[in-house]
Amino acid sequence: GENVEQHPSTLSVQEGDSAVIKCTYSDSASNYFPWYKQELGKRPQLIIDIRSNVGEKKDQRIAVTLNKTAKHFSLHITETQPEDSAVYFCAASISGGSYIPTFGRGTSLIVHP
Amino acid sequence: SQTIHQWPATLVQPVGSPLSLECTVEGTSNPNLYWYRQAAGRGLQLLFYSVGIGQISSEVPQNLSASRPQDRQFILSSKKLLLSDSGFYLCAWSASSGRGEETQYFGPGTRLLVL
Numbered sequence: 001g002e003n004v005e006q007h008p009s010t011l012s013v014q015e016g017d018s019a020v021i022k023c024t025y026s027d028s029a030s031n032y033f034p035w036y037k038q039e040l041g042k043r044p045q046l047i048i049d050i051r052s053n054v055g056e057k058k059d060q061r062i063a064v065t066l067n068k069t070a071k072h073f074s075l076h077i078t079e080t081q082p083e084d085s086a087v088y089f090c091a092a093s094i095s096g097g098s099y100i101p102t103f104g105r106g107t108s109l110i111v112h113p
Numbered sequence: 114s115q116t117i118h119q120w121p122a123t124l125v126q127p128v129g130s131p132l133s134l135e136c137t138v139e140g141t142s143n144p145n146l147y148w149y150r151q152a153a154g155r156g157l158q159l160l161f162y163s164v165g166i167g168q169i170s171s172e173v174p175q176n177l178s179a180s181r182p183q184d185r186q187f188i189l190s191s192k193k194l195l196l197s198d199s200g201f202y203l204c205a206w207s208a209s210s211g212r213g214e215e216t217q218y219f220g221p222g223t224r225l226l227v228l
Contacts, residue, residue: 034216042221044219046216099145100159101217103156104156106155106156
């Protein structure tokens, strides 16, 4: 089955710096890659996603890049703010079927004011 | 728009007691439904998923069970809770397959503490 590795497990940055979280996946059939943000005590919420027919997607300060050949994808947050502090999860999945995404173990992002 | 509800929000139960957590989805039909558990500071562990009424798949053998008595209702149960059942239980839904709308959306969660 699919295996998703996520790094780093913890990332500490100063406000205004950029943050990058990387994930690798094992199943070349995976074609949908969402990213979730989970604030302390709350539910994971989708912040951005990318499909395998696209190499990059941006939404204001966040972007996701996908390298299908290398089977890795990354989340980029620019101009970080304290409210970006949260745990971020990546996932990989195959469209269709019963849709069971495989999640990474999460990255705790801490943005220092 | 779609909404997902979970209750209760928090629960403190003694070891050996039964459990029933409920999840309902509004604004969509025939959703895929999921139960996840998240231990403190840890990742998301898939417990059960369902693609239709009465159709339950278990991902992890344990003392929990799930049922889907109605299209948009998903219930997580246990006859006897263990200390290790403590955690944050999240229900999620996604649109039925084949429409390119597979994103999962999570409910607000139930925080369970077994003492």
